[in-house]
């Protein structure tokens with residue numbers, strides 16, 4: 302017997318397809334040797350590689366193309382405040398017109414602005430973020446055009462650093478219970494499955510749910 306589906310689906314012109322991905326703070330080196338740091342969440346993983354979706358106007362994209370390396374610092378939910386402080390900032394000077402219109406401003410010291418600590422890397426020039434329990438030093442293996450204004454950067458993990466308390470003792474595995482990643486869903490921040498912080502990005506994008514908090 303064929304069951305009749307009771308659930309109603311509606312067809313939409315969906316404006317945003319950010320269904321939920323971990324937030325990464327990507328550190329890269331500027332042309333003068335200083336560090337840039339940017340939140341991003343269009344990242345997925347396969348084997349020892351990762352694909353990163355980055356807008357062409359990001360300073361980070363420029364740095365990755367020139368330097369060929371970066372650090373992916375995975376963000377725990379407790380660092381949501383630092384991520385939100387970085388949200389309206391860019392390392393590009395002057396600020397690209399479309400970003401300026403969204404309220405972005407130039408910040409040469411992103412670590413300082415977010416209250417985060419640079420930690421020397423071992424195989425790449427860009428520093429790690431000491432406060433992030435998972436830090437992946439990476440080399441860029443390819444950059445592919447993606448959509449109209451972005452690139453997909455293929456990076457390979459050359460060295461992984463994990464805070465000891467998150468490692469399953471005697472193994473090379475992260476404890477999935479201990480690791481609570483900050484998740485970005487439709488521009489809102491989630492940790493442990495609940496909405497944990499108002500989002501500057503959601504506000505800049507004028508998302509209909511902006512101002513949402515843990516309290517609802």
Ligand SMILES: Cc1cc2nc3c(=O)[nH]c(=O)nc-3n(C[C@H](O)[C@H](O)[C@H](O)COP(=O)(O)O)c2cc1C
Pocket residue numbers: 324337338339340341342343344354355356358359360361362384385387388389390391392393405485502
């Ligand atoms: C939580 C969060 C996630 C983001 N995800 C991405 C992303 O996946 N790709 C991207 O290009 N920009 C993303 N952004 C926007 C960048 O952080 C923004 O373009 C920033 O200006 C980049 O800094 P930069 O210009 O110094 O590289 C995200 C921002 C936030 C706050």
